[in-house]
Amino acid sequence: MIGLLASLTAHAAPMGFKDSWMTMGDFSKTYRELTANYALTPRDAIGVTSTYMQTNNHSQSQINNELTYTRLVKRWNMPEAQANIWFIGGIGETRGNYFGGTKATVSPGIQADYETTRLYASANARIYIADGITNNIVSARTGVSFYEANYDETQPWLIVEARRMSMVSDAYEVTPMLRLIHNRFFVEAGANFHGQPRLSFMYIY
Amino acid sequence: MKKTLITMLLAFSLSPAFAVTSMKATVNGMVCAFCAQGIEKRISKMPATKAVYVDLKKKIVVVEPKDGMTLDQKAIIEEVKDAGYDLVKVESVPKSVAEIKAELVTNK
Numbered sequence: 567m568i569g570l571l572a573s574l575t576a577h578a579a580p581m582g583f584k585d586s587w588m589t590m591g592d593f594s595k596t597y598r599e600l601t602a603n604y605a606l607t608p609r610d611a612i613g614v615t616s617t618y619m620q621t622n623n624h625s626q627s628q629i630n631n632e633l634t635y636t637r638l639v640k641r642w643n644m645p646e647a648q649a650n651i652w653f654i655g656g657i658g659e660t661r662g663n664y665f666g667g668t669k670a671t672v673s674p675g676i677q678a679d680y681e682t683t684r685l686y687a688s689a690n691a692r693i694y695i696a697d698g699i700t701n702n703i704v705s706a707r708t709g710v711s712f713y714e715a716n717y718d719e720t721q722p723w724l725i726v727e728a729r730r731m732s733m734v735s736d737a738y739e740v741t742p743m744l745r746l747i748h749n750r751f752f753v754e755a756g757a758n759f760h761g762q763p764r765l766s767f768m769y770i771y
Numbered sequence: 772m773k774k775t776l777i778t779m780l781l782a783f784s785l786s787p788a789f790a791v792t793s794m795k796a797t798v799n800g801m802v803c804a805f806c807a808q809g810i811e812k813r814i815s816k817m818p819a820t821k822a823v824y825v826d827l828k829k830k831i832v833v834v835e836p837k838d839g840m841t842l843d844q845k846a847i848i849e850e851v852k853d854a855g856y857d858l859v860k861v862e863s864v865p866k867s868v869a870e871i872k873a874e875l876v877t878n879k
Contacts, residue, residue, distance in 0.1 A: 583855070638855070645799055648800040
């Protein structure tokens with residue numbers, strides 16, 4: 567079986583404003599990702615992503631390289647909140663140590679999120695398909711900000727994520743993280759319940 | 772009489788209220804500094820813009836024009852919309868960004 571896993575950096579908006587570049591990284595023992603995308607319009611971004619996956623016992627690993635398309639499907643702007651539905655899809659190639667050669671992959675996914683200045687919640691699902699094989703990553707996040715920060719202040723959040731990556735394990739991985747947002751910087755650091763550290767970041771320019 | 776009139780006009784023209792008129796927009800959906808970067812960056816690049824101030828708590832964006840220049844209000848509204856937000860209200864205020872920031876800090 568081939569598990570095809572691509573970008574799923576489940577953060578705030580997965581793209582920046584029109585004509586901006588966004589870089590994203592997500593690093594843990596079982597999943598490492600580096601993504602860059604460019605916002606062609608306020609609702610559409612194209613990019614590239616490279617992801618490395620491995621099982622906990624290192625017996626299986628694979629790397630995916632994809633072109634990505636991100637689309638803001640729907641946004642609700644409210645006086646004290648914002649909610650979004652995103653489409654995130656990829657197309658590219660995958661290689662691994664437990665199957666031969668290089669295979670083509672496609673990976674459509676969806677993200678829904680809701681955010682106020684103090685609360686955050688999101689859910690993601692992505693399916694990975696290649697050569698008759700189907701795999702997936704699903705995750706859900708929720709978090710609370712320690713205080714309401716203004717535009718030019720650093721805002722700390724406590725975020726908890728539950729994530730299931732079918733290539734790695736059938737179990738959900740739960741990871742509490744500290745999130746810091748300051749202007750164009752977005753950083754999260756934490757460790758899952760097995761003590762495996764995780765670091766992710768986003769930057770817009 | 773003429774001298775008094777000139778003095779009054781001079782005093783009026785030098786008062787802060789006469790010196791600058793900023794554009795103040797109330798914006799829905801502006802909850803995250805990371806996501807609101809586009810507003811500041813894109814409006815700052817406009818030729819008539821002297822200063823931009825974003826207040827997440829009050830959900831306002833204030834734009835101050837350069838001396839002797841007029842803001843393109845329509846273009847600013849489009850930039851806010853392009854950044855992904857909805858405008859609720861747009862008004863002109865006879866104050867600079869610095870004055871509005873100071874007021875908001877005082878009123879916290």
